Amino acid sequence: MxxxxxxxxxxxxxxxxxxxxxxxxxxxxxxxxxxxxxxxREKGLAASAKRDDRENTQGVVALVVKGNIGAIAKLKCETDFVAGSDAFKAEAETLANLVADKGVDAVAERAAQLDDLKITLKEKIELGEVVRIEAAAGNIIDSYLHVQGGRGVNGVLVEMAGATTELAHDVAVHIGFARPRYLAREDVPADVLDKERATLEVITRNEGKPEAAIPKIVEGRIGGFYKDICLLEQPYA
Incomplete structure (x- = not known):
């Protein structure tokens, strides 16, 4: 030997x-x-390639704020066991810090480390959403990271003008829990609205409502739809 x-x-x-x-x-x-x-490494990467068709619905979200810059990086894996591991969470933190320092394209610098992580943890691991915000002069940036099971699962960055840090943080927390998809009703794409209106018409008709009353009922329900998906329509805002 x-x-x-x-x-x-x-x-x-x-x-x-x-x-x-x-x-x-x-x-x-x-x-x-x-x-x-x-x-x-070669053997491990060959094995990891066979895992590429697996679903990686678990993961961790890392968030950092440095002065007027905020960054979020999501790292995806297959199981909550791996998502909660120290090595996996540390890599997500490294990615978020790298994005804050150098920009979203800098994640390419960690390609080899991500490959090594696939080999070590024996799961399909890949980078998810990456976000970087640099607040304009005089604006406030704050954040909220929802932690569950010892790992970040939902991250929010908020930039506000003419607001306090406390208000920006409160809005970030609200977004983290209410999860609006748009700022205002004017931001909702027409195709999204048309699809929801058509769905509500079918639901209302199936409930046996009078045909003449359906348009008014649907418009009332569209108001509720806006409250679900638009930040400025929600009670806190």
């Missing part, structure tokens, strides 16, 4: 691979730790 138990331990600590995999890697590469790392 051209390697020692210490070599196996060193390889495990640097790659996160299992003991038997580390032994196989060292055996296949004449005890060279560097070559064994590359071997594990």
């Amino acid at each position: 051209s390697f020692t138990a210490q070599d196996v331990k060193t390889l495990r600590e640097s790659t996160g691979a299992g003991m038997m995999d580390c032994k196989k890697a060292l055996e296949a590469n004449n005890g060279s730790i560097d070559d064994a790392k590359q071997w594990l």
